[in-house]
Amino acid sequence: MVLNTIPVKTDSAVPRVVICGHLGFAQAECEALFKGVADVEVMHSLSSADLIEGMQPGGKYEGAVGLLRHWNGFDRFGRPLIEALPQSVKFVSSLGAGYDMIDIGACKEKGIVVANTPGVGNDATAVTALYLIISALRRFSVAERQLRAGLFEASRVTQGRCDPTVRTLAILGLGGIGLRLAELVHAFPMRVVYHNRRPFAGAPAWCEYYGPDRLDEMLAMADVLSVHVPLRKETEGLVDEAMLRKLKKGAILINTARGKVVDEAAMIRALEDGHLSGVGLDVFPDEPVVNPRLLELPNATLLPHLGSISSDAQKLMEVRGLTNLRDLLLGLHVVDVVPECR
Template sequence: MVLNMQPMRTDSTIPRIVICGNLEFASAECESLFKGVAEVLVMNSLSSADLIEGMQPGGRYEGAVGILRQWNGFSHMQRAFIEALPSSVKYISSLGAGYDMIDIDACKEKGIIVAHTPGVGNDATAVTALYLIISALRRFSVAERQLRAGLFDASRVTQGRRDPTVRTLAILGLGGIGLRLAELVHAFPMRVVYHNRRPFVGAPEWCEYYGPGRLDEMLAMADVLSVHVPLRKDTVGLVDEAMIRKLKKGAVLINTARGKVVDEEAMIRALEDEHLSAVGLDVFPDEPTVNPRLLELPNATLLPHLGSISSDAQKLMEVRGLTNLRDLVLGLNVADLVPECR
C-alpha cells in the first residue's frame, strides 16, 4: 500500500513535506498543489522509527516541516513519537475527522499545529450506519451467513426481523454524520430523536431534541440507538451498563464512532441476555483485534472500520488533507485546525 514516488523538486530553498501512507486517488492533485510550494517526499516504509531516523541530519526527510498522515499510514502518533520529531516539524495534516490517534497535548507542547478533515466522510459514514441499522433490524447478516452455509430455508425465518419504518432512531451526538443519517432514515420514515448538550443549529424540526435532563426519556423510547460522539477522555465508556439498560428491551445499538465510546463488556452482556436484540458495529476498542465473543454472536453485524472508506470519500479526504498542509506551509488560514490548536 506504499506509493514510491521521487521528490517532485530538489530545490533546497523550498520546504519539504512527508507523506506517510499511500495516496490512492490524489497524486495528480498533490503535484499541482505543491508545485513550487514544497518538495514532496513519500515514505517507502510505514515504520515510525524509519521516519524519525530519516529526519536526522543527512537523512532523506531532513528538514521536513510538515507531515501528512494518510489513513493507511501510521495508525497512531503518540507522545513518544511526537517528542522524537525534530524541531523542523511544524505541521501535521491528518486524514479523517477523528484525531484521537494523535497526541494533541504533545503536539501543542512541541509547537506543532494539527489539522484534520471534518465533514468529508459524513455521507459515507452515515450510509454505513444506515446499512448497520437495516441489517441489525432485518437480521440480513445472519441470513447471508446461513445462505452461504447452504441453509436456504433457515435464512428465511421471519421471527425477530423488523422493518425500520415508523420505529424510533435515537442519535447520541448529532453532528454532521448524525444529521446525514437522520436525513436518510427520514425517508422510511423513522422518528428521529437526538441528545446533545445543546440543540444542533440547523437541525430540521422533525429531529426532536432531548437535552441533558431528558436523556433517560430518550433512551426509553429508542428502538435504535446510534452513537456519533468523538472519542475524548470524557467519552471513554460513555455508553455504559447503565445507559444500555435504560434502553427498551429489544433495542438495537449501532456504533460507527469509536469502539472505546461503548463499554464492550456491558454491550456483550446485554446481547447475551437479550436486553439488546442486535448490534451493528463498524468500530472496536482494540482494532484491528475484534473480541471473539462478538464473532460468535449471530445478532451482531460487524464491519472492519470502513465507514468512510469509499473511493469518492477517500479522494475528497486526500485532496482536503493535502490542501490543509499546503495552506499551513504557506502560512494561510486553515479552517480545519483541530479545536485544541485554534
C-alpha cells in the first residue's frame, strides 16, 4: 500500500531517516525541515518485516539513523522489532504523548534515543473528555442510538439525566490535558478537585488539591472522575475495585488516558450493579478489541481512541515529531526526549 512520498533527496553524504506511517498534513514541512539535512524515505508497507528487510545491506532503508513512528503506522515498537534494527539506528521520534507502545528498555540497550510529542494533543484530548462527560451525564449517546433505531420518544425522559453545572469533577492526574479540561468545565461552572502526588505548579486557585492523604475524601465527593495518568507499571490497574467503590454512588468514570489504567472487570461490575451511573471511554485495555459487555451496556459512552485525532492536532503533532527527529540528527538539545533516555 503506497502511503505517500516525500521528495527530500540530497546526496549520499547526509543521513537517512524513515517515516513509518502516513504524513497526513505536514508533507511540505517535512521537505523544508530535512532539506540538506537528511534523505527521507517513506515506508510503502506497515509491516515490521518489510522495515527490517529494507534495513539490510542493499535495502532501501540501509543506513537509516532515525525513524519517525506515526500512530497510524506501526502500532508497537516492541522488543523483537527494536532488537532487529541495525546499529545505524540511533533515534526514534514517536508521535503522541504516550510512549508505552515503545519498548524503552530495548531502545536503551541499543543506545537508541526516543522522543515523543507531549502537550501537542492536550486541547483535542481535553475536548474529547469534555464530550464524554456531557454525553455520560445527559445520556446523549443512548438517545442517539435510540433515535437512529426509530425510537424517537423512547429516550426522552428526564430520569437519570444530569447537567454538569454545580457538579464536582475530580481529576486523577492533573497535567497538561487535565488542566485544559479543568479550564473547559470551569465555564459551566463545575467544581474542580484533583489528585497528584504533589500540587501541580500551573494549577489555578479554583483547582482544589487533594494529596495522597486525602484521596479517599476527593473520591467521595466526585460526581465525575476523569483519569489522566500515563500508563506505567505502577499505574496499571490503578483505578481498581477499591477506588471505584470509594466514589459516591451514581458517579461517572471518564477515561481518555490508557485502558489498562482502569480495572475493566471492576468497572463493569460497578456499572452493572449501579454504583457507577455511567462511563465515558476513549481507551480500552485490548485495543482495537472492545469488551462485548461494554457494547451492550446502555450507560457506556464509547469512542475508538479519538482523543487527539483532529486535523489541527495531527498537523501540530507531525511537525513537532519531524522537528524532534531533525534536531536529534543535528545534535541539538531536544526537550521531548523521554525521561528514561535522558
